[in-house]
Amino acid sequence: MPHITNVMICTCTNCISNGALDIKDSLEAEIKQQGLQDDVLVVPTGASGLCVNGPILIVQPDGIFYQKLKSKDIANLVEEHFLKGRPVKKLMYVPPGEESPIPELRSIPFFKDQRLIALRNRGVIDPDRIDEYIARDGYKALAKAVTSMSPEEVIKEISDSGLRGRGGAGFPTGRKWESRRKDTRTPKYVVCNADEGDPGAFMDRSIVEADPHSVIEGMAIGAYAVGASSGYVYIRIEYPLAVKRIQKAIEQAREYGLLGKDIFGSGFDFDLQVFKGAGAFVCGETTALVASIEGRIPEPRQRPPRTTLWGKPVVINNVETWANVPVIISWGAKWFSEIGTEKSKGTKVFSLAGNINNAGLVEVPMGITLREIVYNIGGGIPRNKEFKAVQTGGPSGGFIPAGFLDLPVDYERLAEAGSMMGSGGMVVMDEHACMVEMARYFVAFTNDESCGKCTSCREGSYALLGILNRICKGEGKEGDIELLEELGEAIRDASQCGLGQSLPNPVLSSLRHFRDEYEAHINEKRCPAGVCKALIRYTIDEEKCTGCTRCAKNCPQEAIIGEPKQPHKIIEEKCIKCGVCMDACKFDAVTVV
Amino acid sequence: MGTCGIAAGARGVMKALTEELEKSDAKDVLLSISSCAGLCSREPMVTIEEQGKPAVKYVDLTAEKARKIFSEHVLGGRIVNDCALAAGSERTL
Incomplete structure (x- = not known):
């Protein structure tokens, strides 16, 4: 198992003469004493460039820099930083002349509570270069699976991890794989469902754009497990950049022999192709999706019988599910199943959209509350408006009101609240939503x-x-x-x-x-949120209006009359209720009634 | 350079950085793309990774700000505090 933390100790001549080797020994001894030897690895490195302040330690991935260390500092450092997770400020390096050092990324609320598994390479690698994926342990899990594990062992690992489908329904992935493994018909197929279509959802697109190889590697492992030798990435044509990146990634993987014949000399053959869907929402439904691949009209059909492709067994998993697979194989089912809640293991990627300050893509451990997502990570509602509801699961999901903000996010709890996990779209609505x-x-x-x-x-x-x-x-x-x-x-x-x-x-x-x-x-023929046009009327408060003429100048219908410096008035027959006057007014004189 | 970054103007930032890199004599600077880093509302975003130092993330960039970051941080080694969000990396795995 890889170490969580790497401690780079500079062992250049300069630092050695300042006692770096003694520091290294006491570090290792102290780490062992605290029982952290499986988590923290001490790595001797070359000159770091700041050896004047040596001995130097760099703690990765935190990126924390310690300087001028003495052996007597080490016990405290190991206990505080590695055991308790509190970096020791007085030993840290502060660049000269920097009065207000910029904050550490992990102290920023948006990043602090996130935990990246499916998005492990986001923003760090160039998705167009397979080497960068490989440099971050990419394809190591595939190598491990095909050279040292039996297909049954791979399936057991996925089953034991508790991974459930991230496309929305939450079906246990291991159980799905096992049933296809047992199916004796051949050839078999694996499919990646990247037909994301919920309004406000962009998780799958972001994963494919940022880290296409994680999906390819996951699919290759899945194919090995069920006994498939070919697969499709079903992706909508409305995602042109994602299509381009996955196609390029597939070509690179083929060039490196990571797709094709006899992968890692194991005798396992697997290749992939991209199938571009035309963007019908229903194609995300598995029976419609296979109909689309087969060239038929994408109409779903009753299940059972189980979905097949060309009459043969097929495993269809969502982008995020596939992206989780290599990590589970590398790190093990036990590690993965320790993250999350009793029935929902691991993390979930959500796209945050709507009335929220930090719109974006977040990956959080299952079981985190909606409040933490909306307020800590999402930064709350713009202009301090009141939170009204969050819509999860897109058009198939539901609205969750403020009273449920402390609900832990997992498959079961969201369903109890009348919504669903869905693929992960979260649209936040403020008090002005009807x-x-x-x-x-x-x-x-x-x-x-x-x-x-x-x-x-x-x-x-x-x-x-x-x-x-x-x-x-x-x-x-x-x-x-x-x-x-x-x-x-x-x-x-x-x-x-x-x-x-x-x-x-x-x-x-x-x-x-x-x-x-x-x-x-x-x-009452009244829209409490002031949204439904037929039920609202705009008026100008005579007390507040200063007659600045801003509203009248901006009104596209010329429906506002009034002399400069005199209160203005809206002619109701002409008003189309576009709200431009309300946005234009600097004195809050325009109101909805 | 994910869809979110491109929509917010990442191509202009990339172009500015490419031009600045060509203009400079720097031989030890690698300009590379990456995709969505999560904080879509603060795109375009640039991360400067210097060997042995925590990575620095810059947000809400324009071509002009990118040029400033190139000359002050990449060439000069000084963090441009007004557009920097934070230093360090995210918690993975």
Whole structure:
């Protein structure tokens, strides 16, 4: 097992004359005394360039620099830094002339609580160079698997690790592999599902763009385990950069003999090709995905029987699942299964989007709370607005309100809250989001993306959308809420694939947590968040208006009248409720009623 | 140079750095691309890795800021505090 921490000790002539070898001995003795010999490795290196201040220690990967060390400092240093994780400030090197040293990356909240497994190489390697991947232990797990493990041992390792599918459903990966291993039909296939389509989700794209070889290596290990010799990366054409990078990575892997015949001289053959999907949302569903590869119309079908490709066994896993595989093989199932919660092991990558300060891609241990993700890592809501809900799982997921912020993130707990893990999209909404409108938006998306095979999904989504459109227009009537619930449950029960079964989730979860907003729309013809145009009106507060004319100048409809330095007025018949005046006003005089 | 970085203007930053590198006589500077580093809202981002020192991450860059970083940090060895986010690396594995 590789060491977590490397301590580089400079053993140049200068540092040796300053006692570097004694320091090295006492370091090693002290590390052993604390039982840290498996975690911390002492590495003698050449001159570090600052040997005037020697002996020098550089602790990696923290990048902490210690200088002018004495043997008597070592016991304290080992205990504080390596055992307790607190770098010893007084021994650290501060560059001359630097008054305010910039903070350490790991002390910044965005990075502090993240733990990178699938994203282990993000921002560190050039994705177009296989050598950089290899330099960071890339393809070592594949070598280990094909030269020293039996396929059964590989599957056992993955099963024991507790890895579950990162595409959303959370099916145990090891169990999936085992069933394909036992299937006697040949040839077998492995497929990477990179048909990411949830609005606001970009985890898979980022992994393929940043570290394509991690996916290729994972797939090769999976192929070895189940007995497949070819595979496909199914990726949507709307991700041109990711397509380019994975294609280049495959070519490089072939050149290096890491794909092709007789990999690592083990007799194992495996090759991969990229299949570009046209970008239909339903193609992320496995039976539709294989239909698309086979050249058929991508319509899902009832399961069982199990999904096959060309009538043969196929393992389909998501990008992030594949990217986790090499690490599990290298570091072992035990190590991996110690991260996370009882039933959800390891880490999960989320894309943070919406009303959040640090929009981006984060990887966190399972079991972290939504509050930690939104407030610590995400940096909270812009302009200190109130958090209203977070939408997880895209159009198949649901809304989680503020009351559930302390919910630990894992497959089961998110489902209990009426949402789902999904592939990892998290859209954060502040107080100005209308939940009825959001539900309408997602139903409009799934209605558009429904393949049309099942009546319940095709017509059901259309009917849901019709009701939601009416409610948002202020034409909701008594009984609509009950009808939405009944329809939603019927669509869920009667549709064949995940798209249809989960499309009512945004409606049902918003009804569960934000029923009062529906009631306000229907009974009072009022949109509490001030979003639904038919239900709101813009007015100018005469007391606050200074007559600066800014709103009138910006109004695209010339719907605002008033003399300079006199309070202005909005002509309601002309107003299209675009909100430009509200954004333009510097005196908060424009309000929504 | 992930989609997020490119959308925020990473190509302009890359071009500026390439030009500065060509203009300088530096023989020991390697300019390389990388992809999404996670903090998409602060792109374009550049990381300067100097041997034996913690890596420094710069955020919210423009071509102009990149040129300044090249002359002051890469050539001069002084961290440009106004655009630096932090030093060090992330917790992996």
